[in-house]
Amino acid sequence: MTLDCNLYIDGEFEGTIQSKQLVTIGKSGKVRGEIHTNHLVVQGRVEGAVEAERLEIMAAGSVLGSILSSELVIEAKGHFEGESKIKSKELKAAKPVNTVVDEKKKEA
Numbered sequence: 001m002t003l004d005c006n007l008y009i010d011g012e013f014e015g016t017i018q019s020k021q022l023v024t025i026g027k028s029g030k031v032r033g034e035i036h037t038n039h040l041v042v043q044g045r046v047e048g049a050v051e052a053e054r055l056e057i058m059a060a061g062s063v064l065g066s067i068l069s070s071e072l073v074i075e076a077k078g079h080f081e082g083e084s085k086i087k088s089k090e091l092k093a094a095k096p097v098n099t100v101v102d103e104k105k106k107e108a
Helices: 103-107
Strands: 007-009 012-025 030-042 045-057 062-074 079-086 096-102
Parallel strands (some): 012 030
Antiparallel strands (some): 079 096
């Protein structure tokens, strides 16, 4: 799916999403595949590869897979498991980081 507008998913989607705008995965949203966008907000679940200038994983959000992003924000109780690389203007400076973050465990 290739878009030039904002996208909000509150259902299930499998495949590739390409958007130059905001993509939001709602609390009931589940995406399996690749997402290439300027800004991604995850309140539901994403499994696969994400490339975004800014990625926000909200409190109920979960991302499992690989991330290439300039900005990564994970709220308390957000979950990320996989590989993260910092996207720079010169992609040659990308640095891999293997991370498992589960804010739920920190509060106990």
